[in-house]
Each structure stands twice: as structure tokens, then as C-alpha cells.
Amino acid sequence: MNELIVIFLSMALINNFILVRYLGLCPFLGVSKELGPAVSMGIAVTFVMIIASLATWLINHYILIPFDIQYMYIIVFILVIASLVQVIELFIKKTNIALYSAFGIYLPLITTNCAVLGVTIINMMGSYTLLESLVAALGGGLGFTLVLAIMAGIREKLELADTPRAMKGAPIALITATLLGLAFFGFVGIV
Amino acid sequence: MGKFAQEFAKGLIITNPVLVLLLGLCPALAVSTSIDNALGMTLAVLIVLLGSNIIIAAMRNFVPSITRIPIFIVIIATLVTVVNLLFHAYLPDLHETLGIYLPLVVVNCIVLGRAEAFASKNPVVRSIADALGMTVGFMLALLMISLIRQMLGTGEMSVFGVHFFSLPVLSSRPVAIFILPPGGFLVIGLLLGLFKWTGVLKR
Amino acid sequence: MPAKDVFGRAFPVILLTAVVAICVSLLTYVGSITLPRIEALEVQKIQGMLSGMFPDMSRYTFEDEIYAIYSDEVRIGYAFVAVGKGYGGAINILVGLEDEATIKRITVISHTETPGLGSRITEDLFTGQFVRLSVDDAALRRDGGQIDAITGATISSRAVADAVRITAVEKVKVLEDSEEGG
Numbered sequence: 001m002n003e004l005i006v007i008f009l010s011m012a013l014i015n016n017f018i019l020v021r022y023l024g025l026c027p028f029l030g031v032s033k034e035l036g037p038a039v040s041m042g043i044a045v046t047f048v049m050i051i052a053s054l055a056t057w058l059i060n061h062y063i064l065i066p067f068d069i070q071y072m073y074i075i076v077f078i079l080v081i082a083s084l085v086q087v088i089e090l091f092i093k094k095t096n097i098a099l100y101s102a103f104g105i106y107l108p109l110i111t112t113n114c115a116v117l118g119v120t121i122i123n124m125m126g127s128y129t130l131l132e133s134l135v136a137a138l139g140g141g142l143g144f145t146l147v148l149a150i151m152a153g154i155r156e157k158l159e160l161a162d163t164p165r166a167m168k169g170a171p172i173a174l175i176t177a178t179l180l181g182l183a184f185f186g187f188v189g190i191v
Numbered sequence: 192m193g194k195f196a197q198e199f200a201k202g203l204i205i206t207n208p209v210l211v212l213l214l215g216l217c218p219a220l221a222v223s224t225s226i227d228n229a230l231g232m233t234l235a236v237l238i239v240l241l242g243s244n245i246i247i248a249a250m251r252n253f254v255p256s257i258t259r260i261p262i263f264i265v266i267i268a269t270l271v272t273v274v275n276l277l278f279h280a281y282l283p284d285l286h287e288t289l290g291i292y293l294p295l296v297v298v299n300c301i302v303l304g305r306a307e308a309f310a311s312k313n314p315v316v317r318s319i320a321d322a323l324g325m326t327v328g329f330m331l332a333l334l335m336i337s338l339i340r341q342m343l344g345t346g347e348m349s350v351f352g353v354h355f356f357s358l359p360v361l362s363s364r365p366v367a368i369f370i371l372p373p374g375g376f377l378v379i380g381l382l383l384g385l386f387k388w389t390g391v392l393k394r
Numbered sequence: 395m396p397a398k399d400v401f402g403r404a405f406p407v408i409l410l411t412a413v414v415a416i417c418v419s420l421l422t423y424v425g426s427i428t429l430p431r432i433e434a435l436e437v438q439k440i441q442g443m444l445s446g447m448f449p450d451m452s453r454y455t456f457e458d459e460i461y462a463i464y465s466d467e468v469r470i471g472y473a474f475v476a477v478g479k480g481y482g483g484a485i486n487i488l489v490g491l492e493d494e495a496t497i498k499r500i501t502v503i504s505h506t507e508t509p510g511l512g513s514r515i516t517e518d519l520f521t522g523q524f525v526r527l528s529v530d531d532a533a534l535r536r537d538g539g540q541i542d543a544i545t546g547a548t549i550s551s552r553a554v555a556d557a558v559r560i561t562a563v564e565k566v567k568v569l570e571d572s573e574e575g576g
Contacts (some may be wrong), residue, residue, distance in 0.1 A: 003479055006479075006481065006549055007479075010481045010482065014481060014508070015481065015482055015508075019372060019373070020372045021221075021372075022216070022217050022218075022220045022221040022372065022375065023217055023295075024217075025216040025217050025220070026213075026214075026216065026217075026300055029213060029216075071272065071275075071276060071421075071425055071429065072272065072418070072421060073294075074268050074271055074272045074275065074294050074297055075265060075268040075269060075272060075417070075421075078264055078268050078297050078298065079261070079264065079265070079268070082260070082261065082264055111298075112298045112300060112303055113298070114217045114295050114298055117294075117295060117297070117298050118291060118295060121291050121294055121295070122291065122483060125291070125483060125484070126479075126483035126484045127477065127484055164384075164388075165387075165388075166384050166385075166387040166388030167384045167387075167388075170213060170380075170383055171380045171381070171383040171384035171387065172380070172384075173380075174376045174377070174379055174380030174383065175376070175377065175380040175381070175384075177373075177376040177380070178373045178374070178376040178377040178380065179373075180373075181371075181372050181373030181376060182368075182373045185371075185373070188508060188511060188546070253409075254409065255405060255406045255409070257406055258406040258407075258409060258410045261410055262409065262410055262413050265410075265413055265414055265417055266413065266417065268417075269417035269420060269421060272421055272424075273420070273421065273424050276421075276424050276425060276428040276429070276432075277424070277428060279428065279432050280427075280428035280429075280431040280432045280435070281428075281431075283432075283435055287504075290506075
């Protein structure tokens with residue numbers, strides 16, 4: 001149990017995907033302008049991360065390792081993720097139109113999100129058990145969502161502030177990320 | 192020849208992948224802690240981007256649109272795996288430093304982006320120019336960032352073990368923040384702001 | 395359905411399969427060249443670490459995941475890899491044993507701990523505490539052992555100490571079992 005807590009906190013805060021590992025930056029700059037879409041994207045990413053971790057763990061342990069083709073993991077993992085995203089998108093479209101309009105549109109972007117492929121690789125390289133992988137994905141995704149939400153909240157206010165013209169948009173967002181990253185440093189000693 | 196040079200030059204400044212299109216940020220920030228790493232990553236991206244642009248441009252006329260994305264992914268993933276294996280076997284130190292960011296080249300927005308936006312619609316030779324231009328642009332952006340981060344964050348200027356010089360005050364008391372993650376955001380944010388302000392990048 | 399029509403509908407799948415087949419073959423080929431070399435580099439690395447740990451080593455054997463170290467014909471110790479679960483993931487540690495109850499030395503092979511904090515587990519100040527330590531004492535002081543954790547990196551320190559102790563106990567049992575059986 002203790003180990004799981006360490007993994008969760010490590011993935012969510014101490015080694016936060018966006019601020020420390022630099023994973024998931026594309027949506028970070030693109031979707032963090034408003035709170036609503038930011039949280040939707042975050043939840044969608046978390047969901048995909050968990051399912052992808054499950055699928056890739058099973059494939060890694062029952063196919064790649066036994067057949068000694070672990071070096072092919074890159075192709076296998078990314079195809080799994082791409083297919084998963086397609087399936088999830090179709091499923092949501094067919095079953096819950098409301099949900100689809102909420103965050104179904106972000107799903108195609110998630111395929112190329114470094115955070116999703118990233119967590120599956122982290123799980124593999126850390127030799128995490130299935131439970132540990134799922135906890136890692138949950139932690140990573142929630143940490144990702146948290147940072148996205150905070151950024152969105154800040155950027156909404158930034159829109160109204162008097163930013164120098166050259167810094168408007170991406171530059172000031174990145175400076176904000178610097179400060180957020182520094183703040184998150186405080187988590188380093190929490191466990 | 193003019194067309195080739197034109198496509199090539201595009202990637203350097205006007206549509207610099209990192210600084211203008213804001214693509215490929217993940218590896219850009221992660222490996223820019225030192226010039227060695229930046230160059231190593233550039234080599235990886237060069238092989239993958241060049242390879243994928245050539246292959247996809249060569250295949251562009253007979254790939255049906257439904258299977259476009261899966262085929263692109265398989266090709267790019269294969270190239271990345273080849274690079275990963277080659278680095279692991281012949282450049283083990285680089286492989287270890289690049290770590291997780293090497294396999295992540297497969298979802299690097301630059302590679303997939305150019306495949307989608309350019310190579311699938313343009314002839315092979317022009318796609319080569321595009322790949323080279325984008326890679327050089329990527330390299331320039333990375334070098335700029337890592338130069339600043341390495342000098343301020345360690346105070347020393349050394350490339351591949353060859354020590355060039357040490358900065359007077361900084362080498363004994365480097366500003367560590369630049370080597371740490373927040374520093375990456377800071378440097379690229381300031382660089383972007385600087386470029387927009389001086390009008391080098393018109394956005 | 396006219397044959398051309400069928401072919402037209404099936405073409406995407408055929409192409410995709412062909413592409414996958416070509417790619418997999420290419421990878422298998424590249425793999426056959428690089429994987430042996432990667433393996434050789436690994437062996438070289440381990441060998442280097444083992445002789446660093448046991449300067450008098452002349453040869454070693456590897457059985458049941460345990461290295462037995464020999465100097466000429468005398469066995470001077472054992473070694474094995476312990477894996478600790480730290481902050482950032484797996485911490486790989488090479489543990490050298492003088493005998494069944496005493497650690498000779500440990501070397502951290504690889505880790506992804508926090509730079510400046512957890513990464514200090516590689517420093518002599520920390521690993522030196524394991525030299526000639528009894529296996530039972532390989533735990534943090536606050537856990538009843540003899541190891542002082544690195545300030546601000548309790549988790550990383552504990553991961554190392556516990557991994558060393560637990561794996562050592564495990565390996566010693568394996569050795570004793572095989573001695574009884576063989």
C-alpha cells in the first residue's frame with residue numbers, strides 16, 4: 001500500500017508529467033486557455049492513460065516478453081493507443097452524445113500526446129506490476145489534469161491583464177509554467 | 192534547385208518547428224540541458240524525419256486515405272525503433288541520457304505533422320528539403336536553448352567532453368534553476384518573447 | 395462483385411498488412427545485428443562493476459540469477475542485482491556479498507530519482523554505509539537498521555536499503571537450498 005501511495009504521489013506531483021517530465025506539452029499550450037476545455041481534456045487523457053496502461057501491460061507480459069520481442073514495444077504500444085482512442089471515440093459517440101460533445105473532440109489529439117505513450121513506457125521500464133501501472137496512470141493523469149486546470153485558471157485572468165504585446169500568448173504561458181514548476185518543487189519532500 | 196532551397200529555408204525561421212509552430216516541445220525542453228544531448232536528439236530526429244518524409248512522399252499516390260494514419264504511424268514507429276536499437280548498441284551513453292524521450296520521437300508532433308501536412312502531398316525531393324529544413328530549424332532552436340541553459344546552469348561550456356571555457360562567476364556558483372525543469376520553460380518563454388518583440392518571428 | 399471492386403475494397407487492408415510485414419522484417423533484421431551487441435555491452439558493464447567490487451576476481455559464474463565470484467579456485471563472494479522501487483521508478487543495485495551474512499559493497503547501476511536529492515544514493519557517503527554491513531542491518535535507522543538516510547530523500551534511501559536486504563535474504567536462501575540439494 002505504501003509503495004502504491006509513493007507511486008501515485010510521484011506521478012501526480014513530485015514528477016508531474018507536464019512540469020517535471022515535459023510530457024503532454026502540446027495540449028498544455030493549446031487547451032489551457034479556458035477552464036472547461038482544460039478539465040475535459042485532462043479527464044479524457046487520464047481515462048486513456050489508464051486503459052492504455054492496462055492494455056500495454058497485458059500485451060507486454062503475455063506477448064512481448066514471452067516471445068522475446070520486447071524491442072518492438074514502440075510500434076506495438078503506439079498502435080494499441082491509436083486503436084484504443086478510435087474505439088473509445090466511436091463508443092462514446094454511439095452511447096452518450098452529451099459526453100461526446102463534452103470531450104469527444106479531444107480524443108484524436110490524445111493519440112499523439114506524449115503523456116499517454118509516456119506512461120506506458122514508464123510502466124514498462126519500471127517493471128511495474130499491473131496494479132502499480134494502473135495507479136501510476138491514474139496519478140499521472142490526475143496530476144496532468146491538475147496542472148492543466150491551474151494553468152487555465154491563471155490564463156483566464158491573464159487575458160485581462162496588461163501583457164506586453166510580444167509576450168502575449170505562448171511566451172507568457174511558458175513563464176507562468178516556470179513559476180508553477182517552481183511551486184511544484186515544494187512537493188519534492190512530501191513523502 | 193531554387194525550390195529545394197526555398198523549402199529548406201522555410202524550416203529555419205519562418206516556420207521553425209519549435210519556435211513558430213510550437214511543435215516538438217516535449218523533447219526540445221527535455222534534452223536541452225546540454226548541447227551534447229541536443230545534438231544527439233537532433234540526430235535521432237533527422238534520421239526519423241528524413242526517412243519518414245521520403246517513404247511517405249514516395250507512397251503518397253497510392254495510400255488510400257482511411258489507412259493513411261495507421262500506415263504513417265507504423266512507418267514512423269519502425270524508424271524510431273531502428274534508431275533506438277542503433278543508439279542502444281552503438282551510442283549507449285547517448286541512449287541512456289535521452290532515455291524515454293528517444294522512443295517518444297514517435298509521437299513527436301514535428302514528425303507526424305510534416306508527414307500529414309507535407310510529405311503526403313509533395314514529391315520526394317521537396318519532402319527531403321522539408322525534412323532537412325525542419326531538422327536544422329529544430330537543431331537551431333535546441334542549440335539556442337541548451338546554450339543558455341548549459342552556460343547559466345553549469346557555468347561550463349563543454350561539448351562531447353571537449354572543454355571550451357568556464358564562465359568566471361557562474362562556474363563556481365551556477366544558477367541551477369536553468370538545468371532544472373522550470374528553467375526550460377523560462378528559457379523558451381523568454382526566447383519566444385524576444386523573437387516576437389524583435390519581429391524576427393512575425394506572429 | 396467484379397474482381398476489381400473486391401480488390402479496391404480490400405486494397406487498404408492489403409497495403410497496411412504489407413507495410414506492417416515489411417517493417418517487422420526490417421526490425422527483426424536490425425534487431426539481429428544490434429541485440430547481441432547490446433547484450434555484450436551489458437555483460438561488459440556488469441563485468442566491469444564486478445571486478446570493481448571484487449578486485450581479486452579472476453572469473454565468475456552466473457546461475458540462478460546469482461553471480462559467484464572466484465579468485466583462482468577460491469570463491470571469494472557472491473553478487474546479484476537488486477531492484478528497489480524509488481520515486482522515479484526502478485533503482486537497479488549491484489550487491490556484493492562477502493559471505494552469506496555480510497555485504498561487501500553495493501553499487502547503484504541505474505536510477506531515475508530526483509536530481510540533487512534522491513540521485514545522491516549513488517554517492518559514496520550513502521553507499522559506503524553498506525560496506526561490511528551485516529545483511530540484517532541493511533535498513534534505515536528509523537526502520538531498525540544501521541543506514542542513515544539521505545536528508546530529504548527518505549524514500550529513495552529506504553528503497554535501496556530494503557531492496558538490498560530483502561533480495562539478499564532471498565538469494566542466500568537460494569544458495570542454501572542449492573547447497574543442500576546439490
